[in-house]
Amino acid sequence: VTPLKHFTEAVEKESGGRVKFKFYHSGQLYKGKEEFAALERGDIDMTSPLDIYNTGIVPELGISNLPFMWGDPGSLQKTLDAGLWDLGINDKLLKHNMVVLGVAAGGPYQIYSKKFPVYIPKDMEGKKWGISGSTASKATELLGGTPTTMSSGELYLALQRGTIDGCTRPLITGLGRKLYEVVEHLSVTNMAYFCSFLAINKKKWDSLPKDVQEIMKKAAKERDQEQLQRLKTFMKKAIELYKEKGVKVHVATQEELAKFKDKMSPVYDWWLTKVPGGKKYIEFAETHH
Structure with missing residues (x-):
């Protein structure tokens, strides 16, 4: 505000x-x-x-x-x-x-997980994920996971009960919803915005x-x-807060992020079928960042 x-x-x-x-x-x-x-x-x-x-x-x-x-x-x-x-x-x-x-x-979306860390795409395979939105759903499927669309308010119980193995949400959401009580790992990947x-x-x-x-x-x-x-200041503080709460935090390396991005081109292709004029946006983003 x-x-x-x-x-x-x-x-x-x-x-x-x-x-x-x-x-x-x-x-x-x-x-x-x-x-x-x-x-x-x-x-x-x-x-x-x-x-x-x-x-x-x-x-x-x-x-x-x-x-x-x-x-x-x-x-x-x-x-x-x-x-x-x-x-x-x-x-x-x-x-x-x-x-x-x-x-x-x-604030970008990060990967929260219960009993296992996420370093590379393979770590998401065969697991159930609480996500929001059709793009995240498509991305999760490509990474070999099973997506379930959930509101932020549903995540805590779903994680606690084991209905899902992890979720993707911004850092502020995880703090607000006290996800640090029900997850052991946080991978800072800045996967979507x-x-x-x-x-x-x-x-x-x-x-x-x-x-x-x-x-x-x-x-x-x-x-x-x-x-x-x-946002930059908050993200630094938030990462320290998660550590203080006992969550094991992993900040993804460039090599790890490249592996995730490699898997994503089908999501971009899928998005372009939904957004016929979307190609110029993707090209612009790739040349102006």
């Missing part, structure tokens, strides 16, 4: 008070999956939805979730800053009455003076970078 709060404060200050925000956080007005439609209707002026909640509306948003495309959040942010969404995502969102001001990398994008309702945007628009664009870019720095 803090980078967004800083965004609102910066815009209020730089605009000399011509812009004022009413700030509602943590789903006070709308739940995560409702924000997009509320912004499109104009029920709210601005929000920061997650891309992965809205791939049903704009399939190209799923690019961030492709496995082993980016080694760390900084490389994803570099691709975003280079203009990944200018290839067509921003135009598609404009058709839904929203102007995108910034896009920030979210999500992004949060800062968007404003088009009608509201068009009503703002040009200089205020420029102020907002600049503040939005600053918010993206602040979020990245906070």
Whole structure:
């Protein structure tokens, strides 16, 4: 929330008070999956939805979730800053009455496991995994595992009971859900991502003076970078926290990650059947990270 709060404060200050925000956080007005439609209707002026909640509306948003495309959040942010969404995502969102001001990398997914460590793809074979989303499901199958789609709230019990052998989730989710109580191993692979994008309702945007628009664009870019720095700091702290809780943490090497990525090209091919215009996004990502 803090980078967004800083965004609102910066815009209020730089605009000399011509812009004022009413700030509602943590789903006070709308739940995560409702924000997009509320912004499109104009029920709210601005929000920061997650891309992965809205791939049903704009399939190209799923690019961030492709496995082993980016080694760390900084490389994803570099691709975003280079203009990944200018290839067509921003135009598609404009058709839904929203102007995108910034896009920030979210916390990458890691591999949690109960009684065995995961170093290479073979370690996932024959095991049951709690995952989220169709892309992760496809990736898990390719790695020889059996995927079960689960919400974060279901993971703890499923791990405790042995319904699943492991799961993939960001570090913050594992801490929030206390997964360290029911897993023994954590492999930091940064296997897939999500992004949060800062968007404003088009009608509201068009009503703002040009200089205020420029102020907002600049503040939005600053918010993206602040979020990245906070994420990097958090990830370091989180890894130490897991260790303190008795979890054996393995940070994947470049060689290990290359083995995972080698297995993933069929996921990219599958994604392209769902997203006919997706090839340019993959090519852009591979040349701008």
